[in-house]
Structures are given as C-alpha cells and as structure tokens.
Amino acid sequence: MSEPLLSVRGLTVSVRDRGVLRPLVSDLSFDLRAGEVLAIAGESGSGKSITSLALMGLLPNNVAVTSGQMLLDGTDLARLSEGQMRPLRGSRVAMIFQEPMTSLNPVQTIGTQLTEAVRAHQLLSRKAARVAAIQALRQVRIPEPDRRMGQYPHELSGGMRQRVMIAMALALRPALLIADEPTTALDVTVQREVLDLLRDLQAQTGTAIILITHDMGVVAETADHVVIMQAGRKVEDGTTPQVFAAPRAPYTRDLLAAVPRLGAGAERAAPLPPEAAVPVARLTDTSVHFDIGANFLGRPTHRVHAAVGVSFDIRPGETFGLVGESGCGKSTIAKALAGLVPHQGRIDVAGQTLSDLGAQARKDICRDIQMVFQDPMAALDPRMKVGDAVAEPLVIHGIGSPAERRARTEDLFRRVGLTPDQMARYPHEFSGGQRQRICVARALALRPRLIICDESVSALDVSVQARVLALLQELKTDFGVSYLFISHDMAVVENIVDRLAVMYLGQIVEMGTRDQIFGNPQHPYTQRLLDAVPIPDPTRKGRPYLRPAGEPPSPVRRIGDPAIRVALTDIGGGHLVGLAQA
Template identity: 50%
Template structure:
C-alpha cells in the first residue's frame, strides 16, 4: 500500500472487567487504512469487530474497559490523548455511523439542528452558514426536498432516510476517516443497496477512507479493497478482498464464505436444498443436499387464504374519530399444502408479517376467508381458536423476547403441551427431551434459562416449543434474519430436515431473497399489502416478471469482488405509504399467468 496510512493500528488489545478479572475480547489486532481506501472487518457476533471500532474511537466505558497498543491517526496516537483532545477528534477527523440510526439521533431535536450542531461546534460556522451547509449535505446524501426537511424530526423519516441523515452528520466536518459499524444490517435489501452505493460515491467525491464493519460477506465483496477476518477476538486472515474470496486460507474464512447464500445458486435444483456445513477445523464443506419434497398438491390445502384484508384504523382529533386506515393487507389469496414451503417476501411495511399474524388471529382481519386444517378461522370463538392453534404455531424473529426469562427452557417447551392437556407431567418431560434432541440440543439443557444460550440456540429452543403441539403448519416470521450467517445456515438446515421428517408446511416470511431461494417450493412477492407475483420458486427466480420482483433481486449483495465497481443507481424515493383516506376504494386487480402456477399482477 503506497503512502502513509491515515489510520495505523498496532497490537490493539481490549479487555473488559468481568467478576473482578480482566478478560481480553480483542487480542493483538494490527492493520492499516490507507488514504481513500476501504478496509472491511468481517466476523460474526462475538468476534470483536465492533469492539475494535469502539476502541479506536475511545467510546468504551473507562471504568470497565482497558485498551492497550497504538492507534495512530495521521501520526497522533489516539490512545495517549486526553478526553478533551479526543472530543476534538471525534466527529471532526474521524466520524462513525452505527447500525441503528434511531438510537443515534435525538428524537426531540430536528435533524437540521443535530447536523448544524456538528458544524457550529467543530467548524465555528454561524447559525445561517451552518443551515446552508446542512441543506447542502442533505442534498449530497440524496434526501429529496432537503431545505423543507431541515425542520423535520427523526420519526418523520424512514429507516433508510434516517441512515442517510446519519451519513450527512458524519460527513459534516469532512473527516479523513469514516467508521461504518454494520450500517446496512437493519435495512431492507433495496435500501441497503442504495446506502452502499451512496457510501462509495461519497468516498470518491470526498476522498475519505472507510473502515467498514460487517458480518455480511456479500457487502464486503461490494465495498472493500482489503478485508480483515476476525474470529473470537483475533485477526485470523488479512488480505486483498479478491484474494480472501478466491484463495481464503483460514478454515473460518472458508466457513464464512460457504455459509453465505448466493442468489442464483439454486439453478437446476427443483427442490429446497440444505446449506453446506463447514468443519471449522479443516474448512472443508459438505456438498449441498436437496431435500426431496413430500408436497401433496392433489389433496385439500392445509391453508387456504381468499381475499384476505387487514386494515388498521387511524384516529385523530379531540374525539379520536377515524380519519383513515393503514391498508396493511389488501385482497391477498393463496393456498399452502402439507409438506410445502411458501415464502412471503418483500420489504418492511409490505404486509407480509401482518398476513402471518392475521392467519393466526394475533391481529383481527377486516375481511376475507381463512381455512386452516378444517377450521374456518375467522368464525372461531376463543375455545375454537385455542383448538386451531394446535394445528399452527409461529416462530418469531427474536427468540429472546418470545421466551420467558424466568422460566427454564424445559418448562417453556413443555408449557403448550401442558396447557392444552395433551398428557401427563411425565409425558411432557419426555416430549421436551425428544424435541431438544430433534433441534440438535442436549436433553440436560432443559434445566437452563434463556440467557444462558446463544442467539442460534435460543432460536432452536423456540422451534422446539413451536413443535410441542405437533402442528401441521409453522409460520416462520423473519425467523433467521437476526442470526449470524453460519447460524442462519444451521437453522435453515434444521427447518428443512424437520419439514422432511414431520411433513410440515411452512409459511416462511422473509426479506432475504437468497435464503428464500434456498428453502422455498413457492414464492409470493408482496408490495404495499398486495401479492404482485406468485409461483413456483424456480419460475419466479428464473423468470421474474413484475418490476418490483426484479428490483428486489437486483439489490441483493452478491459475494463476488468482481462486482465491486457496479452501481445500482440511487433512488431518492421513500417507500410509498399504505395509509389511505376513508373514501379510498382499492382497484380491482387482474393477474396474468406466465407459466403453470406463475401469476403476475397486471398494471
């Protein structure tokens, strides 16, 4: 690497005080970031990548943390500066953007005031000049009608637009180095693509360096010149991104790469396929195995949804009169058969989760028909609803919030079995032991509590709990999206194995197109509460017809460094709203059949 690096980290070791002892979580990390260069630090939860960035910025609590080594920024060692001197560095020479912009923005101040504060504090600009510069920055990060939005509050922006505001704030003082800590993880795939493009364009325009922290190898391939792989607090491999992808040496690097679902990898595979499993010691992966289906389409569907409508009233004024509605689900129809996986895909706000919750009557539908395993779901009284829920169970995105922290996992798994009076206490205990083994956990774990498990293990416990009533249908609502890439692969494999052995039907709700391609028999694409395209997975992925389906697929990061120069084109449009007035009449939709069972909305 030519020239003096902007940032030079040597032997960085960070320790935390745990039960009176110092425990190191980052050990001897050393790397450089050159002028105008993008370096990615990649690894899963607990690898030490975020702690590395917080150590560089000196944002850790000094009472419970200890940072050793050298962090040189343009010749100055940041670890030797006083706190006052460090405040002059943060936001001025080095800026940072975080994963969740809503927690980084103050909800009681306008976004214009928050960005202006950086300019008046670090650059000494007058109030008027700071306002003009703030509007210029908002235009630079492609926020439409920037001058009018200066006085808007954070809650008035979508997630993607809030992240743009954070980038504008980070760029306000023209830093030499931008540290981006998982800045796209919480965003929908199309918004993620826009933010990645935006960072690349702004980097070229401003000539700044970027330290990009992520667990997503697809994102790494698209943005990084060089890559640092971290595992359990240690730097296990460093090199040019293309070299790491094509000739990665460390078993963990190869494990990370093989676990990444690649869009298009299911070509010529008609059935859902297990992810390859990598031996962490050798780095060798198993061959992907097709899970031959038992889909019984000649029979009555386990779930038949016809013209489902779910709307949420909007009330305002002194008397809380209804002034409009959120049309969350609008005229949705589909069938789901035993042993089949139908995936509902789309971005946040498209209505896919509300569809799943409406089917289970966790929210009350406004109209339509739902027939589930012989039940007319919308006509059920509380007793009938309780009986129906033996046939259908739900797995949520965050298993920790769906498990009682004061209940052992054994008791949590047995609870539905006991509540529905399906057997004795002894039978409940045996059932729990059997389910723990089914989901790949040991029976002695039944005595532990949820906080004693990792995220992936907790999701397995949530799956075991869902299986305790022997359901025929499982609604999996973003059940793998919060998991690290290798854990995501393991949980998807578990779901496929359970489907094959128990002949389960899955309604798989997700925004991750690459995972959906791997696990689905059929796919339904939702946009603003409506299904715009539905059909066999092979037909939809090989021959997408609707413009929105094409947009979703084009936005998926592909783990191939050769695509690094690609720009998708940044859209300045915020996602359209599903809020409608009282007099709104939904248009009658028509569908065209492209091929057998492959339907696309016309107009």
C-alpha cells in the same frame, strides 16, 4: 504508496471481570489509507464492534486498551484522555451505528440533531449550521431536505434514518468513517442504496471507511481490503479479490461457504409437493387495514391499507415464501393467519374458516399454527428457564402429565441440536443461534401443521443462519410440517422455499414456484429485488442498479379512497404476474 491514515499495531482490548483481565481483542494490526474501504468481517463475538469502539474512545468503563497503538495521522488514539478525544470525535473520526433509531434522539427533530452536531465542532451561526445540515441531507439523497429538518426520527423509514446518521457523520467531512453493521436491519433494496451512497461519498470526499459486517456479500461489493476476525483474533487479511479467490484460513473458507447465493437453490431443487385436497392454510381475498388520524369529531381521516386482497394457499409439507420490503404487508398477513389481527375476506386453516370459530375453537386451532419471530431474545422470557419456556404451550393446552411434558421437551431439545441438561439454563446463557433453536423447539411442542417463520434468520450470522435453515429443512422431513417463510433476503428464500409470493404495498404482484420467480422474474419490482441482492464475488463489484425515482408510494390513503387493486394474470404453469407497475 502513500502513508497510512490509520495504523493499528498490536491492539489488545481487555475486560476486567472480577479482578481478572480477559482479552476481547488480541494483537490486532492493520493499515488503512485515505480513500480506501477496509472491511472487518466475522461472526458475532469476534471483536469487530469492540475494535470500532476502541478507535472512537467509547469503550465501557470496565473495558480498556491494555496494549498496542492506534495511530491516526501519527496521533495515538489509545493514549488520549476523554478531553483530548472529544474534539477529534466527529471532526476527524465519525461512526455510523447499526440501529439508527437508538442513535437518534426521539424527542428532537432531525434538524436540531444535525445542527447540534455541526455547531459542536465548528464556530457557525444557527443559520449557517442549518444550511450545512440541509446540504448534508441533500448529499445523502434525502428528498425534500427542508421538510425533513422539521420531522422526528419516528416519521422516517429505517433507510431514511440510516441516511440521516450518515449525513450526521459526514457533515464535518471526517478523515475516517467507521460504519458498524450499517445495513444489517435494512431491506435489500435500501441496503443497496446505502452501500452505493457510501461508495459515492467516499469517492467524492476521499474519506477512509472501516466497514464492520458479517455479510460477505456486502464485503465483496464494497471493500478494497478485508480483515477476518474470529474470537478476538485476526485469522486472515488481504485484498478483497485475494481473500475471496484463495482464502487461506479454514474459518474464512467456512464463512464464505455458508453465504447463501442466488442461483444455488437450483442445485438442490426438490420436487414440488403434490396438490392436496385440503391445504394447511388458504387465504382468499384477505385484507387488513388500520384507521389513523382524527378530525374535529374524533373520527379517523385516513386508512393504512396494510394488506389488500391477498390470496394464496399453503400445501402440506410445503415451504411457502413471502418476500418484499418492510411495510409491504408480509408480517401483517402472518398475524392475520395466526388470528392476531382482525381481517376481511376469508382465512381457512385445516379446512376451518377462522371467522366462524368460537373462542375455544380458536384456541384449539392455535395448536395447528405456531410462530418463530425475528428476535429470539425478545421472544423468550428472560426470567424463565428455557426448558419451561418450551414446555409452556403443553401446559397451556393441558397436554400430558408433568413427566410426559418433560420427556417431550427433552426430545425437542435433542431434535434441535441441544442437550436436555441445557433446559435448566436461562436465555442469556445461549448464543443467538441457540436461542433461535429454542424458539423452534417451542414452536414444535404442539406438533403444529404450519410454522410461520417471520424474518427468523435475518439477524443471525451466516454460519448460524445456515445451521438454522438446515434444521428447518430436517424438521420438515421428520414431521411433515409446512412453513410460511417471511423474509426480505432473496438469497435465503431461494435456498429454502418451494413456492413464493412477492408483496408490494400490501398486494401480491407476482407468485409462482421458486424456479419461475428466480429463473424468470416478470414484475419490475421482483426484478429490482433480485438486482439489489449483494453478490459475494468481488469481480461483480460496481454492477449497475437502477434506483427508483421520486418518493416511495405510501399505503396510507384517505378514507373513501380505496387502494388500486393489482390484477394477477397467469402467464403459464401457475406463474401469476400483476398488471400494475411498481
């Protein structure tokens, strides 16, 4: 067997807090050989990202390697000064960060940033560096690389920006590539393309990859070896088939058990709620558009067709899912339903048409619809105690006396698995899963008929995600509340929804019960979404996936050029399928 490219021995990384050293990573050891993929998996706070920052020499000032070795081709990275580390960073060790928009300079073009990275480590002319940058973009399968060189980060999609980061990292052909949650924020189809891309490039270049993730499906499809971390310590390691087939540590078994799996939803299939005379919400031919651009008279020239002719209803006690990639119109429909964006067509809530309501009636109907957003930290005021945040809707609507509001708030905290004494704390004192529970409690304060969950579990670890989903199901039983569940994670959707609609380019292309969509997907786009879901089974690694050819279509059209409408056909039992192809 060849010598390891990277050998980590007894690595301990500590933070200095008020003069006391506290370990963040303790006694971590592993080996990585050229051409291999090592996954470091675990939940938030397990020490995964701190390990990657230590390898890159990018630890914060109050954090340091206090013992151990990080040997890259025999050179101990832990003993290098910043001046010695700088020439290695990028040329020998490169890193792809989780959020490409924060890693790219928003005021510089893609080309400027790529050529700067190349010229920082190689003595090349601007022209030669540009050629190398274009070749790197072509290598990561970005169409029209010459044109992309002149674009800014905000002009690219999330998947394209992540490809630029991969191109930047691979342009110098590093021996070691560290990918820190490179696909967490991406749609399932884009995630699949990025993972396939990393696997292809690794095979071509022989680059060793450290993949940091909390998604065990991604681990199964990508990694050769796995290190499982918990609270800064390694609790298990081995080859990927070994860890998945016979996990030794209880924590690993819990982590694998919490992973949502396609097909598991059928085991808990519940009878569909009976059709009600008055749905909680009904959308009829609802459209939302935004005008952009300007001609010399200042008039808009183009229109973004964010939602086109959307129709569905949500029954009492039902969980209705909306799925699709970013930009397909899911969140736009949610905002229209909540009265946050203007719309055409008709939206009825509890039998009342939104467009017919006055200001006071609109405020009153807000009691019937509440939202739980994707990022709980952004949804909570950092300067407000969480008890006050949960009670605030009651104050706004003038419900109850102070004593009654406090009593209801305490009850809500208990309902979501928190304690009343935690009401006096601030958002930063809670974990991500606890903050999301607080947002659920706030949404329940007014006892709404419908809660809109907009990607409300996509940023959570799998075990926390499982607890929040179980809480939503429990609250549905206790309160009879209905949910509009918006997600791009098909495995999560299958495990929670009763019916769902698949959206593509602002329109519904398929709709039906959970069993109809997942058991008999008819539209090509639905099939593509399901094929792209990572499967937590290493024996399925390398399964074929048909990548879409050419540029993705755009919802932006010239004013006066209407979007082509998709006609839905009932193929039996209320299973509606669009005739237009994705």
